[in-house]
Amino acid sequence: MKTPLLSLAVALGLAACQSAPIQLPSAPRAPVTAEPEPANWRQLLPDQIEQVRAAAARYRDFDVAQRDGWKPFGDEEPLMGRHYYIENPAYDYVAGEPIDFSRPNNLIYADFGAGPTLTGVAYVVRLGPDDALPAGFAGPQDRWHVHDMVGIINAATEERPFIRGLAQRWLKDRYFKRGDDRARLAMVHVWTETDNPDGLFADYDRTIPYRKLGLTADHWRGRSVTAARGLHLATPDGCEQTYEAKAWVADTSGKQNRTIMSACRDAAGRLRAVLAGGPSPERLDGAALRAWDDYSRAYDTVLSPAQKARINAMSEHGPDAHHGHSHDRPRHDGPLHEG
Numbered sequence: 001m002k003t004p005l006l007s008l009a010v011a012l013g014l015a016a017c018q019s020a021p022i023q024l025p026s027a028p029r030a031p032v033t034a035e036p037e038p039a040n041w042r043q044l045l046p047d048q049i050e051q052v053r054a055a056a057a058r059y060r061d062f063d064v065a066q067r068d069g070w071k072p073f074g075d076e077e078p079l080m081g082r083h084y085y086i087e088n089p090a091y092d093y094v095a096g097e098p099i100d101f102s103r104p105n106n107l108i109y110a111d112f113g114a115g116p117t118l119t120g121v122a123y124v125v126r127l128g129p130d131d132a133l134p135a136g137f138a139g140p141q142d143r144w145h146v147h148d149m150v151g152i153i154n155a156a157t158e159e160r161p162f163i164r165g166l167a168q169r170w171l172k173d174r175y176f177k178r179g180d181d182r183a184r185l186a187m188v189h190v191w192t193e194t195d196n197p198d199g200l201f202a203d204y205d206r207t208i209p210y211r212k213l214g215l216t217a218d219h220w221r222g223r224s225v226t227a228a229r230g231l232h233l234a235t236p237d238g239c240e241q242t243y244e245a246k247a248w249v250a251d252t253s254g255k256q257n258r259t260i261m262s263a264c265r266d267a268a269g270r271l272r273a274v275l276a277g278g279p280s281p282e283r284l285d286g287a288a289l290r291a292w293d294d295y296s297r298a299y300d301t302v303l304s305p306a307q308k309a310r311i312n313a314m315s316e317h318g319p320d321a322h323h324g325h326s327h328d329r330p331r332h333d334g335p336l337h338e339g
Contacts, residue, residue: 131182155309
């Protein structure tokens with residue numbers, strides 16, 4: 001979220017400072033529930049997935065996405081890639097309206113060394129305070145999570161009154177002045193281009209760091225999300241992608257950043273040394289887990305509880321989870337926020 005908030009500050013220019021937390025112009029958020037599933041969901045789901053795959057196929061060529069006007073949102077995220085969005089009212093889904101599965105409103109690209117490669121798509125539905133999570137795809141397999149934009153902005157600007165003023169003005173112009181308080185973004189990923197071991201609708205694709213490093217399926221098969229996070233540290237810009245957005249939201253000091261980044265780079269260096277020896281999958285798994293433990297230890301020690309709370313407010317894979325899934329939810333050991 002670092003890049004969008006910084007871009008927001010530049011785009012809006014000067015504005016009056018606002019030190020109080022931003023409030024929605026409506027009632028507090030209701031507990032999250034989900035819309036009911038149709039009884040014939042098993043018959044509906046295959047056609048929905050086919051629509052998604054056909055839509056994604058057009059954008060396997062990144063040049064086509066650029067020509068069609070897709071723009072990046074934020075930086076590349078560990079175990080996901082970089083999200084792209086399009087400014088087109090036809091792609092703006094709001095609670096209570098049907099989703100056109102032939103029109104995903106996010107594309108996800110990862111760089112495996114030869115430029116952006118499509119890994120999947122996502123659907124974003126804007127929710128108001130009392131809106132239920134969308135039923136989305138037929139059946140219980142799709143995994144929805146929520147970005148609470150007001151909560152994210154309040155967390156990121158807790159001790160930054162000037163930027164909070166800019167953010168409040170942006171929210172008013174984009175939502176509140178139009179009588180639109182749908183500032184919670186429900187999202188589901190669909191990994192159309194990869195054989196994701198955690199399923200088509202998983203939160204993450206833990207194979208991505210292995211593929212970035214040129215490793216085969218033997219290395220990632222049966223390995224944990226935690227090991228994949230550790231391995232990501234050894235990818236190009238892995239430490240920066242893992243930590244920098246969190247640091248901006250937490251409002252960390254230069255000393256804190258140097259300490260955590262030093263620990264991360266040391267852990268990544270030790271892992272690269274293991275990789276250079278052509279390790280077995282088992283040895284690599286142990287080294288990746290140790291790398292993540294080393295980074296997590298520095299993160300947990302250096303950041304204050306208040307800073308961690310700001311980061312946790314951004315976590316898209318928090319308590320707002322969809323009902324029932326066909327596969328186990330991957331464990332998140334150690335610090336997390338992938339956007």
